[in-house]
Amino acid sequence: MTNRMAAGYLLMLLLLLAVMPVYAENVVLVIIDGARYSETFGDPTRAHIPEMEELAERGAIVDEFYNDEYTWTSRAVPAIWCGDWTDVRDTTYQSQNTQYTLSPSIFEYFRHDTNAPADECYYVLKSLSSLWLPSFHPEYGPDYWPTFYSEGWTDLDVLDNAIDVLHDEQPQLMLVYFADVDHAGHSGVWNDYIAAIETADYCVSQLWNAIQADDHYRDNTVMMVTNDHGRHDDQHGGFSGHGDGCDGCRHIMMLAIGPEIESELISTEYRTIPDFAVTACEILGVDPAYAGGEVMDEIFVQNTTGEPVASPLPDQSSLVNVYPNPFNASTRISVTLKQPGHLRLDVFNLNGELITTISDGSVSAGDQAFTFSAVELTSGLYFVRATVPGQLNEVRKVMLIH
Ligand SMILES: [Zn+2]
Numbered sequence: 001m002t003n004r005m006a007a008g009y010l011l012m013l014l015l016l017l018a019v020m021p022v023y024a025e026n027v028v029l030v031i032i033d034g035a036r037y038s039e040t041f042g043d044p045t046r047a048h049i050p051e052m053e054e055l056a057e058r059g060a061i062v063d064e065f066y067n068d069e070y071t072w073t074s075r076a077v078p079a080i081w082c083g084d085w086t087d088v089r090d091t092t093y094q095s096q097n098t099q100y101t102l103s104p105s106i107f108e109y110f111r112h113d114t115n116a117p118a119d120e121c122y123y124v125l126k127s128l129s130s131l132w133l134p135s136f137h138p139e140y141g142p143d144y145w146p147t148f149y150s151e152g153w154t155d156l157d158v159l160d161n162a163i164d165v166l167h168d169e170q171p172q173l174m175l176v177y178f179a180d181v182d183h184a185g186h187s188g189v190w191n192d193y194i195a196a197i198e199t200a201d202y203c204v205s206q207l208w209n210a211i212q213a214d215d216h217y218r219d220n221t222v223m224m225v226t227n228d229h230g231r232h233d234d235q236h237g238g239f240s241g242h243g244d245g246c247d248g249c250r251h252i253m254m255l256a257i258g259p260e261i262e263s264e265l266i267s268t269e270y271r272t273i274p275d276f277a278v279t280a281c282e283i284l285g286v287d288p289a290y291a292g293g294e295v296m297d298e299i300f301v302q303n304t305t306g307e308p309v310a311s312p313l314p315d316q317s318s319l320v321n322v323y324p325n326p327f328n329a330s331t332r333i334s335v336t337l338k339q340p341g342h343l344r345l346d347v348f349n350l351n352g353e354l355i356t357t358i359s360d361g362s363v364s365a366g367d368q369a370f371t372f373s374a375v376e377l378t379s380g381l382y383f384v385r386a387t388v389p390g391q392l393n394e395v396r397k398v399m400l401i402h
């Protein structure tokens with residue numbers, strides 16, 4: 001090959017790399033077992049999750065995230081990692097009775113599609129004598145299972161182990177399972193349940209700090225956090241149990257943070273458990289071939305055509321932030337525009353009725369700030385919609401507390 005040809009190929013390769021989406025290299029998934037939404041992001045004061053509240057200001061929350069099928073752990077946890085409400089079958093593994101999934105898991109999709117060895121893919125959880133297993137699917141199966149790290153007893157033990165794995169093994173995909181909130185909930189002691197949520201909140205923030213403190217992971221890692229189910233709401237038996245179709249059991253949290261995830265986004269799109277792993281597969285660039293979920297496009301940084309883009313661009317146009325939120329009396333809405341345009345900023349109530357219009361006129365490019373004064377409104381949820389024809393159409397949920 002001549003030098004000129006070689007240069008030509010190199011140029012082509014560089015051009016290809018330039019147009020290919022650049023996804024995060026690493027993904028860390030977290031399951032907090034059995035935290036009810038009313039004690040996590042459903043609580044407008046976020047009293048028990050101060051750390052995750054802070055992460056949410058730099059990340060995205062899906063406010064309408066649901067377990068839409070089985071609200072118990074043995075079916076919902078596998079559904080989280082399969083991206084699918086998979087059937088399960090009984091089996092014996094290492095002389096213990098357990099179950100395996102019929103659908104392949106994200107571990108299998110990841111290792112199959114990337115040829116990653118087992119130490120690139122970790123499942124970190126407390127010591128369990130019988131692990132729920134991924135699939136024996138003919139195209140995937142045990143050759144593509146994760147490395148199980150099942151040691152310790154408490155969420156704090158699991159946190160330590162997860163941080164050790166990050167530092168020592170540097171896996172590209174890790175799933176961390178925190179079990180203590182569910183156990184504390186079943187005890188029926190409210191203070192224990194709340195304390196377990198606060199510990200899990202701490203664990204999530206420590207995990208994120210460990211990611212961002214590590215050269216290998218900093219700024220190229222997405223962390224996503226969810227629950228397998230909630231707990232009964234007070235009309236259906238209260239926090240000590242779960243397992244039916246009440247809203248308390250179904251409504252759960254979804255938090256994502258990382259390089260191509262929107263910041264300060266509270267999405268109100270209806271999403272369900274299978275969408276969690278499917279979105280993580282999208283970030284990893286692998287194909288969840290047998291999964292039933294959908295990609296949660298709305299949590300990714302959006303460009304002007306509404307298509308997700310790979311990373312936040314400095315000249316990006318559609319950006320609406322509300323701070324503080326929740327707020328008392330008034331809050332500040334900032335809008336960033338790439339080009340001048342006609343900005344309409346409307347506030348709606350939960351019934352979709354227009355409450356007030358904050359802006360309806362031409363604005364110049366750059367950062368624009370507005371004050372939403374709500375002194376005369378009653379406490380509750382409102383929606384701020386920002387539209388600029390051809391440029392911007394975003395909704396932010398805001399919580400007013402007098
Ligand atoms: Zn559970």
Ligand SMILES: [Zn+2]
Binds near residue numbers: 231232241243245249
């Ligand atoms: Zn229930």
